[in-house]
Amino acid sequence: xxxxxxxxxxxxxxxxxxxxxxxxxxxxxxxxxxxxxxxxxxxxxxxxxxxxxxxxxxxxxxxxxxxxxxxxxxxx
Amino acid sequence: xxxxxxxxxxxxxxxxxxxxxxxxxxxxxxxxxxxxxxxxxxxxxxxxxxxxxxxxxxxxxxxxxxxxxxxxxxxxxxxxxxxxxxxxxxxxxxxxxxxxxxxxxxxxxxxxxxxxxxxxxxxxxxxxxxxxxxxxxxxxxxxxxxxxxxxxxxxxxxxxxxxxxxxxxxxxxxxxxxxxxxxxxxxxxxxxxxxxxxxxxxxxxxxxxxxxxxxxxxxxxxxxxxxxxxxxxxxxxxxxxxxxxxxxxxxxxxxxxxxxxxxxxxxxxxxxxxxxxxxxxxxxxxxxxxxxxxxxxxxxxxxxxxxxxxxxxxxxxxxxxxxxxxxxxxxxxxxxxxxxxxxxxxxxxxxxxxxxxxxxxxxxxxxxxxxxxxxxxx
Numbered sequence: 001x002x003x004x005x006x007x008x009x010x011x012x013x014x015x016x017x018x019x020x021x022x023x024x025x026x027x028x029x030x031x032x033x034x035x036x037x038x039x040x041x042x043x044x045x046x047x048x049x050x051x052x053x054x055x056x057x058x059x060x061x062x063x064x065x066x067x068x069x070x071x072x073x074x075x076x
Numbered sequence: 077x078x079x080x081x082x083x084x085x086x087x088x089x090x091x092x093x094x095x096x097x098x099x100x101x102x103x104x105x106x107x108x109x110x111x112x113x114x115x116x117x118x119x120x121x122x123x124x125x126x127x128x129x130x131x132x133x134x135x136x137x138x139x140x141x142x143x144x145x146x147x148x149x150x151x152x153x154x155x156x157x158x159x160x161x162x163x164x165x166x167x168x169x170x171x172x173x174x175x176x177x178x179x180x181x182x183x184x185x186x187x188x189x190x191x192x193x194x195x196x197x198x199x200x201x202x203x204x205x206x207x208x209x210x211x212x213x214x215x216x217x218x219x220x221x222x223x224x225x226x227x228x229x230x231x232x233x234x235x236x237x238x239x240x241x242x243x244x245x246x247x248x249x250x251x252x253x254x255x256x257x258x259x260x261x262x263x264x265x266x267x268x269x270x271x272x273x274x275x276x277x278x279x280x281x282x283x284x285x286x287x288x289x290x291x292x293x294x295x296x297x298x299x300x301x302x303x304x305x306x307x308x309x310x311x312x313x314x315x316x317x318x319x320x321x322x323x324x325x326x327x328x329x330x331x332x333x334x335x336x337x338x339x340x341x342x343x344x345x346x347x348x349x350x351x352x353x354x355x356x357x358x359x360x361x362x363x364x365x366x367x368x369x370x371x372x373x374x375x376x377x378x379x380x381x382x383x384x385x386x387x388x389x390x391x392x393x394x395x396x397x398x399x400x401x402x403x404x405x406x407x408x409x410x411x412x413x414x415x416x417x418x419x420x421x422x423x424x425x426x427x428x429x430x431x432x433x434x435x436x437x438x439x440x441x442x443x444x445x446x447x448x449x450x451x452x453x454x
Binding site: 010018051 | 237240241244245249250252254268269271272273274275276279361362363366395398399404405406408409412415416419
């Protein structure tokens with residue numbers, strides 16, 4: 001990091017989502033340990049968030065592929 | 077980040093990952109069924125089931141101890157434990173001697189009301205998985221070796237996070253370049269899955285490492301805290317007649333108000349001295365149920381000798397266990413744990429594929445596509 005505003009913005013753009021997911025995961029891991037039933041619900045959402053992100057990317061990619069395929073067929 | 081710095085981190089990431097790959101795959105693959113070991117044991121008929129006794133009073137601790145000794149004639153009791161999540165079952169550990177080898181211990185479940193023998197505990201295919209996962213059937217050296225692999229895994233994760241910046245700074249988060257070569261697609265998946273699971277992987281990896289040091293920590297506790305607790309009894313012979321277990325339990329409860337007995341170690345076992353019972357007490361909240369407090373009781377009279385909180389390193393060990401096993405948030409958390417485990421397998425597998433693909437591309441006379449898409453130094 002050299003401290004320029006552009007570079008800081010770029011750094012935030014690259015790492016914002018991973019940091020949010022990491023904090024969310026750690027919160028969930030501790031919540032279930034400290035707050036019993038309520039903490040369990042928090043953990044299911046927050047620890048599960050990375051899995052949901054991957055599932056969302058995979059589904060989005062599949063639907064894009066299907067969309068491209070359908071458009072290509074319609075164009076023929 | 078300068079090109080030289082990227083190359084150095086890349087070297088660290090490549091070699092820490094490669095060295096630990098096979099063992100991490102073993103840990104992930106054996107860890108997957110272990111997440112559901114209760115359910116699998118039940119399905120395969122290896123989980124003891126308590127009898128139905130609506131509202132009936134529980135048998136005394138001494139009655140359970142007598143039943144355990146009757147079930148294993150000629151052997152001695154090492155431990156009796158009460159699981160908070162299985163109130164209908166009491167588990168007894170017997171061996172040929174109080175300091176017998178752990179592998180020779182017989183673990184049996186008894187009905188908490190009738191003291192009827194319900195069956196052996198910790199047998200079946202899950203035991204093989206557990207041994208593979210914890211020490212690869214190599215005992216303490218195997219455990220420490222896997223702990224070393226866990227540390228390499230942690231270094232690989234940290235170096236992977238450092239490399240995430242130069243490899244993705246020109247891409248939007250969660251970009252998978254579908255139009256690019258297969259190798260680039262897998263690089264994108266590797267980076268994405270790796271970075272979103274980084275916190276979970278670090279926690280599970282490092283708590284696994286801590287668990288491999290359990291025996292060393294216990295030895296340290298015995299050599300320091302336990303030694304000072306039993307110092308006033310130095311030179312006293314092992315008890316000839318053991319105190320009634322009911323007295324031991326009652327006095328341990330008095331010494332730790334508001335706590336319940338998690339397990340009792342009999343005199344001479346690794347968790348206590350040759351002259352004392354050790355009652356390990358637990359609280360009733362999610363956290364305090366895991367932070368045990370030992371109460372030492374005279375083996376002959378059952379009198380309380382001392383009670384102290386465990387040192388920080390043992391408390392850290394006890395807290396690290398649920399964070400490694402993922403068994404403290406119900407079935408949904410177990411399913412999420414399994415999904416994250418599978419994603420880690422994908423990260424490890426794709427990392428290996430990327431390394432092999434890069435080696436192939438580096439062969440003489442071939443286009444070095446990896447060099448073409450190498451991160452731009454800044």
